[in-house]
Amino acid sequence: MPSVSRGRLTGVWALLSIMTIASWWTGSRSDGHAYALVTGGVLLFALIKSRLVIRYFMEVRFAPRWLRLTCDAWLITVFAMIFALYLGRP
Amino acid sequence: MNAREARPGDLGISASRHAGREAKRELPGDVDVWVFVIGEMVVFAAYFAAYVVDRGRNQELFLQSQQLLSPGLGVVNTLVLLTSSLFVALSVRATRTADARTASQCLALGGACGAAFALIKSFEWYSKLRVGLTISTNAFFMHYYMMTGVHFFHVVLGLVLLTILWREIHHTDAPRAWVIESGACYWHAIDLLWIVIFALLYLMR
Amino acid sequence: MTRTATVAARPATDGRRLRPKLDQWICWWSIPIFYNLFGLIFVYFTKIMPPPSPGLTQDEIVAFIRTNATNLQIGFVLLALTLGLASLSSGIIVVQMRRMSSARVLAYAYLAVLAVAALPGCLFCGFMFVLAAFRPDRDPRILVLLYDMGLLSFVGSLGCFVIQYLVFAIAIVLDKRAIFPKWLGYMSIWGLVTELVALPSWIFRGGPYAWNGAISFWLGTAIFVVWEVCLVVSLYGAVKRQPLDEILA
Numbered sequence: 001m002p003s004v005s006r007g008r009l010t011g012v013w014a015l016l017s018i019m020t021i022a023s024w025w026t027g028s029r030s031d032g033h034a035y036a037l038v039t040g041g042v043l044l045f046a047l048i049k050s051r052l053v054i055r056y057f058m059e060v061r062f063a064p065r066w067l068r069l070t071c072d073a074w075l076i077t078v079f080a081m082i083f084a085l086y087l088g089r090p
Numbered sequence: 091m092n093a094r095e096a097r098p099g100d101l102g103i104s105a106s107r108h109a110g111r112e113a114k115r116e117l118p119g120d121v122d123v124w125v126f127v128i129g130e131m132v133v134f135a136a137y138f139a140a141y142v143v144d145r146g147r148n149q150e151l152f153l154q155s156q157q158l159l160s161p162g163l164g165v166v167n168t169l170v171l172l173t174s175s176l177f178v179a180l181s182v183r184a185t186r187t188a189d190a191r192t193a194s195q196c197l198a199l200g201g202a203c204g205a206a207f208a209l210i211k212s213f214e215w216y217s218k219l220r221v222g223l224t225i226s227t228n229a230f231f232m233h234y235y236m237m238t239g240v241h242f243f244h245v246v247l248g249l250v251l252l253t254i255l256w257r258e259i260h261h262t263d264a265p266r267a268w269v270i271e272s273g274a275c276y277w278h279a280i281d282l283l284w285i286v287i288f289a290l291l292y293l294m295r
Numbered sequence: 296m297t298r299t300a301t302v303a304a305r306p307a308t309d310g311r312r313l314r315p316k317l318d319q320w321i322c323w324w325s326i327p328i329f330y331n332l333f334g335l336i337f338v339y340f341t342k343i344m345p346p347p348s349p350g351l352t353q354d355e356i357v358a359f360i361r362t363n364a365t366n367l368q369i370g371f372v373l374l375a376l377t378l379g380l381a382s383l384s385s386g387i388i389v390v391q392m393r394r395m396s397s398a399r400v401l402a403y404a405y406l407a408v409l410a411v412a413a414l415p416g417c418l419f420c421g422f423m424f425v426l427a428a429f430r431p432d433r434d435p436r437i438l439v440l441l442y443d444m445g446l447l448s449f450v451g452s453l454g455c456f457v458i459q460y461l462v463f464a465i466a467i468v469l470d471k472r473a474i475f476p477k478w479l480g481y482m483s484i485w486g487l488v489t490e491l492v493a494l495p496s497w498i499f500r501g502g503p504y505a506w507n508g509a510i511s512f513w514l515g516t517a518i519f520v521v522w523e524v525c526l527v528v529s530l531y532g533a534v535k536r537q538p539l540d541e542i543l544a
Contacts (some may be wrong), residue, residue: 003183013176020168020288024161027293035295050282052142057179057278059118059271067117070128078135082290085142126481132483136514137492142505226498236504240492247484 004056012056019045039086047079119272127279130244134283139238141233141290148229153295155230158223162216163294167207168284174203175281178252178274184257185270193270194259200277201252208245211238237287241280248277302309315542319534323341323388329380331375333417343420346446346507349500356442364428378418381461384519385409388526391533394541397469401462408462412455420449423452450506451497453490460487475529478543479522486522489515 005013023045029038054071055061061068117124145152177200184193215235225235255273259265337344361369385406392402393534404426423445427438467480493511496502503509 002177003186006180006183009176009179009183013172016172017169020165020172023167024287025294027161027289027295035133038295042289042293042295043123046285049285052284053175053282057175057281058275059182062115063117064115067124074128074131074135078138078286081135082138082142085139085146086294088146120477122477122481125482129482129485130488133514133518136510140510143309144502225495229502232495232499232502232504236492236495236510240488243488245490278395 002062004059012052016052019049023049032058036087040083043079043083047075051075065071077079120268123272123275126277127275130279131283134240134286137233137237138286138290141237144229144233145294151228152230155228155234156292156295157294158218158221159234160214160217161292163210164288167210167214168288170203170207170210171281171284174200174207175278176200177203181255181259181272182270182274183265185265185267187248190259190265193265194256197252197256197259201249201256204245204249204252204277208242208249211242211245227261234291237291241287244280248280251276308543315539316534316537319387319390319537322383322390323527323530323534325383326381326387326530329377329384329525332377332380336370336374337417340366340373341424342366343370343446344425346450346512348507349443349446349496349505353435353439356439359457360424360427360438360442361431364431367424371425374417374421375425381409381413387530387534391474391530391537392463392466394533394537395466395470395474396472397466398514401424401466404462405459405466408455409459412452412459415448415452415453417449419452423448426487446496446506446539450493450512453493457487457490460484460490474533479525479529481526482522486519487517 023042026038026041026045041053054075058071060071140204181193181196181200184190184196215238218231223231225232251273255270258269311404334344342363346355351359389402389406392405395402423441427433427441427445431438464480464483464487467477467483469476492504493506493515496506496508496511499505499508501508504511506512
């Protein structure tokens with residue numbers, strides 16, 4: 001079972017941390033009325049972070065296709081659902 | 091078997107391993123644990139949906155209530171959990187190279203971060219409860235306590251698992267890689283779910 | 296050739312050898328029978344599943360009880376009669392759990408916790424509604440109390456089931472003899488979590504975490520149904536695979 005190298009794992013972690021800060025910053029840009037844009041940005045960061053965790057930490061990158069597809073399907077479904085429900089508010 | 095040369099984009103995997111990777115894609119951990127993890131992810135998706143639906147009905151209330159949260163604590167917790175995941179991933183890596191010392195050290199550090207998450211979360215709840223924000227305060231706080239509460243339960247379960255993993259490495263001569271991988275997989279799932287919860291509760295407008 | 300010689304040649308366990316697992320198969324069949332009855336009672340007759348809302352007004356609650364009175368009585372008397380069947384399912388699961396390499400104490404804990412759980416889990420609900428239907432002209436406030444007691448206990452009686460799922464999961468995961476598949480053990484954790492998210496049903500009168508809510512009721516019931524089906528199928532496999540010499544020993 002191939003492993004991701006230590007350096008790369010740490011790199012992914014650093015990227016995740018930076019994106020966490022970035023999404024925090026995005027979320028705090030809400031004094032205007034561009035709520036949908038802010039939320040979209042926040043969710044996009046969350047999506048990218050989630051996929052990184054799945055691919056590199058959970059090692060789905062090296063997993064059989066059914067697992068890769070299932071995880072991606074979950075990501076797309078969940079985030080699309082969240083954003084759609086968010087936008088479709090009465 | 092395709093013998094491809096390692097490209098610069100490959101993640102630090104040696105060329106021979108890269109070639110081997112195409113031939114045999116292995117499941118990290120075992121199938122049963124993945125069924126469990128995917129199931130948990132689907133169940134949490136239901137909690138997320140319930141939250142966003144309620145949010146749609148009470149936009150103003152949710153926006154105002156969100157101001158009462160401490161996003162700083164949320165950020166710290168996110169970073170702490172991400173760090174714990176890094177340590178756990180490093181531990182899995184070390185197990186594969188039969189480096190038991192690094193593996194158990196990383197597991198311990200990962201567990202320590204996990205425990206820190208639990209403590210910070212408890213402190214966060216305490217600070218909210220102290221100013222009278224309980225689960226029945228309003229719809230937002232209902233979701234807040236429920237989602238973070240259920241997640242907290244999973245963290246505690248995860249800490250128990252990490253302890254079992256640590257014992258597997260420490261007390262057996264040949265720690266089984268699939269055991270460590272399975273437990274790690276669960277732990278990363280908790281991290282993943284927190285990423286979404288953090289975005290929904292603390293950041294989403 | 297005498298008859299006695301032929302008779303003496305037959306092994307003593309002959310009758311048992313023909314149908315050695317009959318007792319287990321009877322118990323196994325009791326599970327789908329019981330759950331179909333359960334569905335008939337709770338969904339068709341008494342209309343407790345899905346539960347009417349905790350947010351109903353007093354008049355609506357009283358109307359629910361009074362219009363349903365006969366069905367409530369039929370359904371819950373039937374429940375009182377047949378609930379004992381559930382003990383057969385506990386029995387066979389415990390027989391299989393005892394075969395596991397994990398500690399016997401888990402099997403006994405399973406048995407004990409389900410014995411306790413039968414009352415708050417469904418019988419109490421039945422009693423409260425049958426009580427309400429017994430004299431439907433009671434003071435409306437008393438009818439509302441009985442309604443609350445019945446439905447709160449039905450959805451909120453989670454502690455026993457948390458332990459049931461927990462001991463079951465631990466037993467399976469630790470079992471080296473693979474009596475049940477590992478994923479069933481992990482699935483039991485899902486069930487455990489659904490019990491935990493039913494906790495707020497004690498607090499809320501509406502929303503997804505109320506006793507009729509999308510999470511506390513619907514998600515919980517869906518997962519329970521899936522788990523039960525998987526359990527029944529796994530149990531079938533476990534009984535079928537059980538070596539005869541374990542039984543005939």
